[in-house]
Amino acid sequence: MKEFRLAVVGLGHRGRAMFKEVCRHIDGVKGVAACDLDPDLWFKPIYRNNALSTPLAEEMPEVTFFEDYDEMLEKAAPDIVMVETPATCHTDFCIKALARNIHVFSDIPSVRNLVEARELWAAHQASEAKLMTGATTMGWGFVHAMQDLWRKGLLGKPYALEAEYIHDCRELWEETPWRKPAKPFGSVPCSYSTHSLGPLLSILDEELTSVVCISSGSHMTDLPYAHDYTCALFQTPSQVTVRMTNSYINNCRSGLHSFRVFGTAGCFEHLSHRGEKYPERTTFSTTGLTGAENIVELPVSFSPFTREVKKRYKFTGTFGHGGADTYLWLIFIEALRNNAPDMPVSLRDGLRMTLPGIYAVESVIRGGARVDIHYPWEKEAFQRDIDTLSARCTGVETAR
């Protein structure tokens, strides 16, 4: 069986944990190279969770460390690169790997702006390698339950869908400064849309094609450019409506992710916990199943590891968001082994869940005006957007 040689770029909070765990637990993956601008993250102990960790260099002596990404690609020649750099800079790393026909597992969001989307899409089309979008929420058990209900027709056609991602991230600002709002429209919550839109788009057969979005502005801190809270309303061509609420500066101490689906034959809801006394709940109701016309609670949580899944894959332990990240790596490696024409969460999927959030920022900039959404596979319309929308959203640096 082929063994995949894995390299990672970005050894921060997430990259160091993911790299170690994937190499340890996923059958047929071998760590060969790691890269970060800061060599201390490889060679020195790191203070995390009130304790000093053993340096990765000691834990993984078989892995070669690089400070320069291009040099790593050249000298280590990995089969797969895991991209775990800040959310604002994934694309260049992905493009460089694809240009060498190296497979990519990229964390979210897929891109920062429309120009990056155009370039990454083109690089992927031209490459023999595949890109898997590391969209964690697609690995959760309750999301799989929602997809099962939909596939079996028990929800009917979803026509209104809702997602909330409420996470006070202020304690992460010091260690990950890219999360801290520092310039106008630099960090608008709706732009981190993949966690919310990924699961909902997986049960929609249309694209999101328009958005209105408003921001509360800054109330919680003395940062003038902060947007404490945004609420976006997306629509598809048949007027299916998606509401997405995001807030990363707040005093809310509930769980992070909630979802609701209104369908023509039923309703699904995952409500995150509301403190210890009120645990998370996943429920549904349907007209298609005797006994389930009223709310039925499903005993399903974050773990995707059903009996069937455990039987199907070889792994020695689980990691990452209740096992969701383990699951994504298992299906990614399986797809590569089977030479699948596309990945289970493909680049196209990643752009479908990333770009609407970027267009939502454009709506915020325009005071909540309706903005049409396009994708790189709609070449002319997408280029027109690049030529006309704000520099924040397009990535075209020249001031208009």
Ligand SMILES: NC(=O)c1ccc[n+]([C@@H]2O[C@H](COP(=O)([O-])OP(=O)(O)OC[C@H]3O[C@@H](n4cnc5c(N)ncnc54)[C@H](O)[C@@H]3O)[C@@H](O)[C@H]2O)c1
């Ligand atoms: N999927 C999830 O649920 C989830 C959760 C948390 C974070 N994330 C994503 O993971 C990614 C990493 O987040 P994090 O919290 O670990 O951030 P972080 O800032 O802790 O780590 C990023 C690392 O990238 C390194 N880096 C930056 N530019 C580089 C370059 N040119 N060459 C080499 N290294 C470079 C930095 O030095 C830093 O160590 C982000 O994209 C974030 O959105 C995803």
